[in-house]
Amino acid sequence: MMHVKLMKTKRGTCSVEARRIWLNLELVKKPIYCLEYIIVHELVHLLELLHTDRFTALMDQPMWWQYREELNRAPLAQGGWEY
Numbered sequence: 001m002m003h004v005k006l007m008k009t010k011r012g013t014c015s016v017e018a019r020r021i022w023l024n025l026e027l028v029k030k031p032i033y034c035l036e037y038i039i040v041h042e043l044v045h046l047l048e049l050l051h052t053d054r055f056t057a058l059m060d061q062p063m064w065w066q067y068r069e070e071l072n073r074a075p076l077a078q079g080g081w082e083y
């Protein structure tokens with residue numbers, strides 16, 4: 001289940017118990033591949049709750065690192081993103 005809402009400090013969150021992903025509405029202002037990155041990131045959280053080595057390994061694809069860099073270069077409304 002995927003939901004969208006306006007969030008102040010997060011790009012997206014994932015509730016594993018509820019199998020629910022929230023995406024920040026601000027992301028619609030981003031290129032589609034950025035949205036894709038966040039969705040994949042949150043989906044990986046369904047497999048691995050925390051940012052463990054296993055999580056990193058699951059996300060360890062060159063294209064994702066590129067997207068991540070781009071997102072970090074251009075933060076949304078506020079800096080200090082956490083997701």
Ligand SMILES: [Zn+2]
Binds near residue numbers: 041051083
């Ligand atoms: Zn995360």
